[in-house]
Amino acid sequence: MQAPINKKKIWILNIIFLIACAAILIFLFRAPKETTAALPHDDIHAEFFLIKSKKAAEKNCLDCHGPSGDAPLKEGHPPKFRCLFCHKRS
Ligand code: HEC
């Protein structure tokens, strides 16, 4: 014998489920736009778009963006490992 189903309870659970889904979608759509500067498309950086592996490409960044390079990072720059996770190539 099947247990009797409490239809009203199931109806309420469905409504709660739908509200939760709507809340998650609204939360995701309201997320701020990505604002971190992408890897610039210029002559200086062109070669790094061609290196397939992010890790290999990143080995070169600090040649110029390191403390003694031409374009050192500002003080207070966020943690610096894995440049291309934040500065996307796109
Ligand atoms: C040969 C030197 C050099 C190398 C190597 C280099 N950069 Fe740069 N980068 C510069 C210079 C100079 C600028 C500023 C002028 C410009 O935008 O091109 C700059 C600008 C940038 C900017 C833009 C900052 C802004 O405010 O818009 C980002 C992001 C950046 N570099 C990331 C990287 C990453 C990531 C790498 C490694 C894959 C890298 N760079 C390698 C010289 C270099």
Ligand code: HEC
């Ligand atoms: C955790 C994310 C993150 C990582 C990893 C990261 N950056 Fe940044 N970077 C930022 C943010 C955020 C800014 C400032 C806001 C912006 O770019 O619009 C910034 C700014 C810069 C700038 C502009 C000048 C400055 O200092 O503000 C350059 C150039 C740069 N990053 C290069 C690099 C390089 C090279 C690496 C790897 C060695 C790196 N970033 C790793 C997030 C990151």
